[in-house]
Amino acid sequence: MIAPTMTIPNSPATLQASVVGDEAVTGIAAMDIEELARRCAIESERFYRGQSHDSRYSYELFRRALVERDEIAWNYLFQHYSALVEGWIRRSGAFVSSGESSEYFVVGAFAKFWRAVTPERFAAFPNLASLLQYLQLCASSVVIDSVRAQSWAEMMPEERINEQRAPRLSPDEEAMQRVDRQEFWRFIDSQLHGESERVVVYGSFVLGLTPRAIFERYDNLFESVYDVYNVKRNVLSRLSRNSHLRALFGQA
Amino acid sequence: MEDEQLSDGANHLSGSEIIAAADGEASEDTVAHLRHCALCRQRVATLRNVQQALRRRLYRALCPTTEQLIDYCQGLLSPAQQALLARHIAACPYCSAEVDLMMQRDPLIDRLLLSDLLNGRVLRYLR
Numbered sequence: 001m002i003a004p005t006m007t008i009p010n011s012p013a014t015l016q017a018s019v020v021g022d023e024a025v026t027g028i029a030a031m032d033i034e035e036l037a038r039r040c041a042i043e044s045e046r047f048y049r050g051q052s053h054d055s056r057y058s059y060e061l062f063r064r065a066l067v068e069r070d071e072i073a074w075n076y077l078f079q080h081y082s083a084l085v086e087g088w089i090r091r092s093g094a095f096v097s098s099g100e101s102s103e104y105f106v107v108g109a110f111a112k113f114w115r116a117v118t119p120e121r122f123a124a125f126p127n128l129a130s131l132l133q134y135l136q137l138c139a140s141s142v143v144i145d146s147v148r149a150q151s152w153a154e155m156m157p158e159e160r161i162n163e164q165r166a167p168r169l170s171p172d173e174e175a176m177q178r179v180d181r182q183e184f185w186r187f188i189d190s191q192l193h194g195e196s197e198r199v200v201v202y203g204s205f206v207l208g209l210t211p212r213a214i215f216e217r218y219d220n221l222f223e224s225v226y227d228v229y230n231v232k233r234n235v236l237s238r239l240s241r242n243s244h245l246r247a248l249f250g251q252a
Numbered sequence: 253m254e255d256e257q258l259s260d261g262a263n264h265l266s267g268s269e270i271i272a273a274a275d276g277e278a279s280e281d282t283v284a285h286l287r288h289c290a291l292c293r294q295r296v297a298t299l300r301n302v303q304q305a306l307r308r309r310l311y312r313a314l315c316p317t318t319e320q321l322i323d324y325c326q327g328l329l330s331p332a333q334q335a336l337l338a339r340h341i342a343a344c345p346y347c348s349a350e351v352d353l354m355m356q357r358d359p360l361i362d363r364l365l366l367s368d369l370l371n372g373r374v375l376r377y378l379r
Contacts, residue, residue, distance in 0.1 A: 047364065055368060084360075093353050116319060124328055129365035133357060137325050140354040141318035148312070151346075155311055156304060181313035188310070204303070205310040207345070210275045225277070229268035236302065237267070248309075249302050 028060045036061055037076040044080070055128040062131050067119045078110055081135065085109050088139045098146045108142035109135065155208050191239060196221050200231045265292045274299040314340065315347050325354050 028036070039057040046053040061080070064073035089095055089105045098105075113135050117125070125131045169177065185206065192198050199221055203214040211228040222228050239245050265273070269282050273296045278286070286293050316324070316337055323329050324337045341347045 047367070053367070055364065088358060093356070112319070112322075116322065121328075127365070127368050129361050129368060130326075132364065133361050134322070134326055136358055136361065137322040137354055140356075141322050144318050144321075144350050144353065148318075152311065156308055178313070178317075181309055184309045185313050188306075205306045206313060208307060208311050210277060211271065212277055226268060229271045232271050233267040236271075236299070240302070248305050 028056055031057075031060070033064070033070070033072050033076070036064075036073075037080070040076070040080060059128045059131070062125075062128070063122065066114075066117045067122050069119070074114070081132075082106050082110070084132075085135065085139050088136050089143060092140055092143045094140075094143045094147045098143055098150070100146055105139065105142045105146070108145075109139040112138040112142055187244070188239070191242060192235065196227075196231050197235050200228055201235055204232060262289075264289065265295070270295050270299055274303060312346060315344060316340065318350070321347065321351060321354060325351065 031039070036057055040061050043053045043055065043057050047055070058080075061073055061077055064070040065077045086102045086106050089102045089109065095102070095105070116138065117131075117134065125134065188201060188205075189198065192201055199218050200211075200214060203209045203217065204211075209217070211232065212225050215222050215225040215228050222231075240249050265282060265285055269278070270292065272278050273282050273286060273292075286296065320329075320337065324334060324341075327334070329337065341351055
């Protein structure tokens with residue numbers, strides 16, 4: 001699937017600058033923050049009413065918040081867009097099942113946006129629409145993170161008790177854990193013989209599917225669910241004799 | 253995994269029946285057997301623990317983070333990374349559903365993009 005891009009050559013900001021001169025752009029960049037926030041609100045209101053509007057003020061507010069890391073600009077940004085972000089979160093298909101409040105996700109969405117759009121990456125957002133699209137993606141993703149965590153807890157209920165006692169991992173530790181898990185899959189994959197074993201092991205443990213669900217998904221490979229049971233039995237029997245895995249299974 | 257001919261000589265569940273029981277797909281006969289056979293219940297419990305150990309390390313181990321999915325949806329990844337993620341998303345029901353959710357863009361953003369593009373075109377003609 002090819003994702004749409006928001007990169008537009010000769011962005012309106014650049015064209016407008018070349019038409020009306022650099023004075024307008026310089027003027028906005030030098031504008032007092034309170035005045036900038038006020039103009040941002042006025043132009044946003046004009047946009048919502050379907051009137052002609054100028055998105056440069058909002059774009060400049062984002063620029064100051066994200067490139068200059070201006071805390072006052074960031075606070076104005078949060079005030080101005082938090083209602084919009086909350087609307088996105090509430091309309092997200094995953095929100096209802098998350099069990100969390102929309103306010104919780106709004107804060108999470110802005111935090112994720114802040115972390116992701118560093119000063120170095122700002123150039124990848126040539127206009128206000130691209131910034132708002134990214135903000136919306138951050139909003140959807142914090143809800144999805146919550147649903148992923150719930151799904152993990154349902155898959156491994158005993159881990160929930162351990163997680164409450166264990167300290168939270170740092171981003172680096174989480175990244176290392178991901179690499180370890182990917183390496184573990186590569187090791188398991190190296191022990192498998194043929195497509196049916198790979199499908200059963202991948203389906204059972206990476207996707208967390210039951211044998212019946214695996215058979216329904218891959219019915220071209222198996223004549224019945226009993227074939228899935230047999231493949232799984234053979235694979236687990238072989239893996240349990242592997243010297244590297246005995247310690248893992250011994251702890252089980 | 254024990255062979256179904258266990259040392260006590262009694263009839264026990266086959267390896268496949270143990271798998272089905274561990275995964276919640278036991279037949280009525282299997283369920284009936286487990287009610288009175290402590291050894292087979294132990295076999296099922298052991299298998300469940302083994303499977304949990306594997307799932308703990310492997311569940312969605314190959315799935316990208318949501319941060320990577322955001323950049324994928326925005327088109328900010330390199331062509332190679334974009335292609336790699338596209339292949340995974342095509343094969344993973346969870347990531348595919350998550351990307352579908354993320355790509356439900358607010359029409360307001362499309363309106364804003366169109367408006368910015370039109371502004372650009374009008375100003376080009378005014379030069």
